[in-house]
Amino acid sequence: MLGLRLFDVRGDGALEIAARPVELERHVQAVVEKNMELLIGVRFLASEYSTGLVHGGRIDSLGIDENGSPVVVEYKRGRDAGVITQGLFYLAWLTDHRAEFQHLVRDRLGDAVADQVLWSAPRLICVGEDFTRYDVHAVREIRRSIDLVRYRYFGNELLALEPVASVVADGAARGERRQQRAVSSPAVRTEAGGVSQLRAALEEVLLGFGDDVSCVDRKQYRAYRRLRNFACVSHAHQQEVVVTLRISPKDVELVPGFTRDISQVGHHGTGDVELRLRTEQHLRRAEPLLRMSYDAG
Numbered sequence: 001m002l003g004l005r006l007f008d009v010r011g012d013g014a015l016e017i018a019a020r021p022v023e024l025e026r027h028v029q030a031v032v033e034k035n036m037e038l039l040i041g042v043r044f045l046a047s048e049y050s051t052g053l054v055h056g057g058r059i060d061s062l063g064i065d066e067n068g069s070p071v072v073v074e075y076k077r078g079r080d081a082g083v084i085t086q087g088l089f090y091l092a093w094l095t096d097h098r099a100e101f102q103h104l105v106r107d108r109l110g111d112a113v114a115d116q117v118l119w120s121a122p123r124l125i126c127v128g129e130d131f132t133r134y135d136v137h138a139v140r141e142i143r144r145s146i147d148l149v150r151y152r153y154f155g156n157e158l159l160a161l162e163p164v165a166s167v168v169a170d171g172a173a174r175g176e177r178r179q180q181r182a183v184s185s186p187a188v189r190t191e192a193g194g195v196s197q198l199r200a201a202l203e204e205v206l207l208g209f210g211d212d213v214s215c216v217d218r219k220q221y222r223a224y225r226r227l228r229n230f231a232c233v234s235h236a237h238q239q240e241v242v243v244t245l246r247i248s249p250k251d252v253e254l255v256p257g258f259t260r261d262i263s264q265v266g267h268h269g270t271g272d273v274e275l276r277l278r279t280e281q282h283l284r285r286a287e288p289l290l291r292m293s294y295d296a297g
Contacts, residue, residue, distance in 0.1 A: 232269025
């Protein structure tokens with residue numbers, strides 16, 4: 001992000017919009033909290049949440065992501081490795097206070113959301129002006145679900161966010177897959193080999209888009225995400241691979257049997273466009289749409 005330059009190209013010339021440091025850390029926090037679902041795919045629950053007299057701290061922001069994972073968000077100006085260790089302290093507190101968190105979710109978002117909290121993959125999102133390569137290496141070694149997000153202001157009205165690193169805790173997805181297998185029917189467990197190979201080929205494409213791609217399993221789907229989900233692959237189909245994408249139906253050609261507008265249809269996972277893949281030719285045809293969704297994530 002430090003090398004990013006932004007230009008206004010309206011008219012015949014190009015005018016560079018200079019980056020500027022944020023004056024107050026709290027300003028970034030206020031902007032993110034007000035637009036949290038759009039910016040980082042997290043539903044806002046609470047600001048400056050007290051961890052009580054014993055722990056003596058305040059979590060900058062608490063939320064729950066689109067897969068049901070609890071989320072701690074911490075903000076810092078400049079380069080401050082302490083934001084990661086502080087965030088991990090709060091993440092540990094959160095996992096030790098599950099009932100309190102679920103009560104908060106139930107109070108703010110209702111019983112249905114509270115009953116679907118995914119405790120196998122609680123997340124820490126650190127939002128800072130910059131991170132070092134040592135920070136990136138550290139979060140990969142820690143092996144907890146951590147996202148590092150770099151921000152930069154341009155002019156008075158433009159905010160840029162850049163995912164720097166995204167790591168899913170060891171065992172998070174595996175734990176959900178074990179749960180999914182335990183409740184699956186024999187038909188799901190004996191999925192046809194061709195579809196299984198197609199799923200593997202699809203995963204290779206999705207993970208190949210960038211080092212910032214991670215995935216997490218829910219009972220109904222596997223989500224591939226950057227900061228937000230960009231593709232959700234259903235577990236429920238054995239004759240084809242069904243994927244939902246975070247793109248607008250208005251931006252794609254809808255082809256019967258291949259792409260479908262599901263913006264007004266109840267479904268699991270994130271996205272308004274559904275893909276149905278039955279062959280590797282379908283997968284090759286779908287790659288531009290998968291890339292479009294990744295870019296939007």
